[in-house]
Amino acid sequence: MNEPVNDQDAGRTFRLLELIHQNGMLTQRELSRRLDIALGLVNLSLKRLMRQELVKVRRLSARRVVYLLTPVGMAEKGRLSARYLTDSFAMYRNARGVFLHHLAALRGQGVKRVLLVGEGPLAEAAFLTLHELGLQLVAVVGDGQLFLGHPVRPLDEIDPAAVDRVLFAVEGDDARWRAALDARGHVPERIDDLARLLLDAGRPQVPVQ
Structure with missing residues (x-):
């Protein structure tokens, strides 16, 4: 189910989807460092993405998981990428x-x-x-x-x-x-x-x- 998000949330979603697409083995702590946001916020964001069926998690061991983009997640990443590319060009100029x-x-x-x-x-x-x-x-x-x-x-x-x-x-x-x-x-x-x-x-x- 879609949940309303503001521009800041949309930007965070895009960056999180991009990182997961690049390397689903990143831990939440590593995602927190790369996104420069609190660890708890990463956890909440991932739970929201899973509720929206944008991301799924596969457990590799008792202490290790991998995050994967679903087909819906890939489509959303593409949509956000196009949006932020347009915004970035305007900002850059x-x-x-x-x-x-x-x-x-x-x-x-x-x-x-x-x-x-x-x-x-x-x-x-x-x-x-x-x-x-x-x-x-x-x-x-x-x-x-x-x-x-x-x-x-x-x-x-x-x-x-x-x-x-x-x-x-x-x-x-x-x-x-x-x-x-x-x-x-x-x-x-x-x-x-x-x-x-x-x-x-x-x-x-x-x-x-």
């Missing part, structure tokens, strides 16, 4: 314009060395834009291993003194990364939240009286 304006202004202020934190669509748009403007990418920081051909490095390998600006492109639960940046000595005044930039760019400007 908008992000490129906003980031181009912002990074050009930073370059005019003397900013040259940029640290990129994050590996999602916002980070991809920022990555291409900073190269277009000739800014130096100090490193890409995140949980993965490779990002658009660049190795992803741990934050503790980066010297804050070698960074003029941090582009914060973490999507989802970002508290862990904010705390890590603070602990490493990256001051808030030199950290640009890319999601916030997009949000502010979309707000109507209030005329000054």
Whole structure:
């Protein structure tokens, strides 16, 4: 039976279906880490997908299961993929314009060395834009291993003194990364939240009286 979901739930469903399609042997803890959401929320989401007959579970042993997409689940993944591909193209075009304006202004202020934190669509748009403007990418920081051909490095390998600006492109639960940046000595005044930039760019400007 279909259950009403909001955009956030739909996005989580798509990512969960995609991960299960890629590797149904992932544990709930591994899914939690990759989705950057609480373990309990992964458990609830999987139960909902099973109720909707999008996912089935096969027990391999007393402590090991494999998750499989049903034909209905495959169809739903395809539907959500088409939806989010369209949304992503629109977001990407908008992000490129906003980031181009912002990074050009930073370059005019003397900013040259940029640290990129994050590996999602916002980070991809920022990555291409900073190269277009000739800014130096100090490193890409995140949980993965490779990002658009660049190795992803741990934050503790980066010297804050070698960074003029941090582009914060973490999507989802970002508290862990904010705390890590603070602990490493990256001051808030030199950290640009890319999601916030997009949000502010979309707000109507209030005329000054």
